[in-house]
Amino acid sequence: MKVTIIGSGYVGLVTGACLAEQGNNVFCLDLDPKKIEILNSGGVPIYEPGLKEMIERNRAAGRLQFSTDIAASVAHGDVQFIAVGTPPDEDGSADLQYVVAAARNIGRHMSTAKVIVDKSTVPVGTADKVSAAITEELGKRSLPAELCSVVSNPEFLKEGAAVEDFMRPDRIVIGTENTPAGLRAKEQMRKLYAPFNRHHERTYYMDVKSAELTKYAANAMLATRISFMNELANLADLVGADIEAVRQGIGSDSRIGFGFLYPGTGYGGSCFPKDVSALSKTAKEHGRDLKILDAVEAVNEIQKYVLVEKIEKRFGKDLSKMKFAIWGLAFKPNTDDMREAPSRVIIQELVKRGATVIAHDPVAMPEAKHCLELDFQGNPEGLKRVSMVADPMTALDGCDALVIVTEWKAFRSPDFDAVMQKLKHAIIFDGRNLYEPASMQELGIEYHGIGRHN
Template identity: 75%
Template sequence: MKVTVIGTGYVGLVTGACLAELGNEVFCLDVDAEKINLLNHGGIPIYEPGLKEIVDRNRAYGRLTFSTDVAASVAHGDIQFIAVGTPPDEDGSADMQYVLAAARAIGRCMTTFKVIVDKSTVPVGTADRVTQVIAEELAIRGLPAENFSVVSNPEFLKEGAAVEDFMRPDRIVIGTQTNAAGLAAKELMRKLYSPFNRHHERTYYMDVRSAELTKYAANAMLATRISFMNEIANLADQVGADIESVRLGIGSDSRIGYGFLYAGTGYGGSCFPKDVSALNKIAQQCGQDLKLLSAVEAVNEQQKHILIKKITSKLGKDLTGKTFALWGLAFKPNTDDMREAPSRVIIRNLLMRGACVQAFDPVAQLEAQRVLYQDMADIPELLDQLDFVADPQDALRGSDALIIVTEWKQFRSPDFHLMKQQLKLGMIFDGRNLYDPLHLQELGLEYYGVGRASHGAADPFAFVDQNHLPTSREPLYTHFTA
């Protein structure tokens, strides 16, 4: 099939490359000439495992084309995917200008029946707006408005595993209109995705607005699980429990499961923060207050400061003269994405408290330098305290303590004996709970995870109100039946 993908960002490039891998002829359009030039000369603008190999292979086969030619892109594809950015606006809503600009471009150039697919994460009702915009452009040209149909086909790609998610999806959601054009669009989409349904049906067909809401609801649910576990982890620190034991205990319940139950420094990236905020805004516009999601956002923002709280509780608020090794800059492993990354909050706080930071990330170094220099534009003089180093061991040399922010695999089994020799204070502040606290204590290292207070807590029962403990003469059961 002939497919056009508008936008060569994260979603667009993965979508285009993977559809070409399935044998389709894919035309990828972007208005950024520099990005298109990079792609045409063997470069990749994002880091995603396995993506470059697929792009190179299908470009060589002639199944994948990159261009800035709008008219050619519209003429090429019977199916036109809109996969442009929908960044958060100032009020938290999704900025739709790029989606609507793409729709207008299609309307200005199309001459035959087209299926326009909203692949970008868009608010409920976007398909109606796209339909209106294209119809307006066709009316200006005196063409019938029945010659197209708009489909919602949200993406469910995890950064770091996007190629695998696309090629082996657990579900495909397609929202179509119910008129004749919508039925024709449904058949084209069924044909496009038929390779994924050979063993069993993975596609869920529904109305357009339900498909649009499904994407937001899915990300909001996952974000909620993360914030819930972070709240429980903070409570575990107070009551002397181990969040890892709690995670295993509740995750074994088939109704709950283990996914997205890891405590840490909060979620980041391009999806969860933006989509939770946008869903809240959609609800507000409908006169509804989503109290749960407002709390999810608030908890996540607080959680980005959790390691700073642990550090200052041990070393004081003034960290002048202290040097910290920091492992991990990207918001998650297997990506160079620094959007909403907790490392940005942590580094700024450390620098403002007078500390020096020696930071390492196996992939995100260059992107981290770019965004951190922007973050610190108001106090650029503090950047002299920040150093990006070539490997994890370089970060440890001369440091007082280690901070772990991203759970890259190469951080999982370090040389702890060497680490003890290099860290002046022998402290590890682990924002991803990578290590066994008891093992590190045996080695003489001080370990501070998130929700791991049961290991080495001075008084795990300090939270108990002593005035309400039963005396030796009181029957215990009275305190459990009240």
């Protein structure tokens, strides 16, 4: 099939590359000429395991192309995926200006029937706005509204495992309307996703609004589990319990399971923060408060400060003349995504207390440098106290303690003898509970986890 992907960001690139991998002819559009130049020169503007190799393979086979040509993109695809950003607006709602702009561009240039697929994460009712924008543009050229059918097909991709998630999905959600055009769109989507359903049916068909809500509900549920465990971990610290034992005790219940029950420094990234906020905003627009989600957001913001509070409790409020090594900057491993990353809050708070920070991340340091420059605007002296090094062990040299923020695999089994030799004090603040407190005690390391009890 001929497919157009509008937006060559995280979701768009993964979707385009994976559909091309299945033999489709894919045209990826982006209005940022720098991004298209990077892609056409063999680069990839984001880090995602396996994505670069897949893009190279399908470009070489002629199944994947990148361009800024809007008219050519609309002419190319019978199926048009809208995969542009939906950043949070000032009031927490999803900003749909890029989605609507993409829809209008489709309406201005299409002349034959198209299936328009909302792949971006959008609030309930967005398909109606997309349909209205396209219909309005078609009307200006006296073309019938029936030429387009809008489908909701939300993505369920985990950063760091997105290619695997797309190629072997646990579910495919497709929302269509029960109209002749909607039924035709459903059949086209069935054909497009047929290779992913070869061994068993993974597709859930539903109405458009239910599909739109499903995406937000999924992310809100996962975010809720994270905040719930962080609340329990903080309580475990106070009462002397071990949250790891608690996690195993409740996770063994088949009704609960083990997924997303790991306490830490709070969630971040491009999805959970904005999606929880947008869902809460949608409810408020309909006169209802989602009290659980409001609490999830509040707990998550507080959790980003927990490690700093532990450091302050150990060393005092004045951290001047002290130096801390930070392992991990990205909001999660296997990505360079720094959006809403807890490391940004932790670094700012340590510097605010006078500390110097030496940081290392296997992938995210270029993006982290850019983000921290924005975070420290107006405080150039503070930014000077933050540096990054290419080797995690080098970051430890002369530091008063090690602070672990992201659970990269490379941090799980370090040479602890070398760690102790390089640090001024054998102290670890572990924001991801990578190590066992008893093992650290045996080594002579003072260990501070999240809800861990020796």
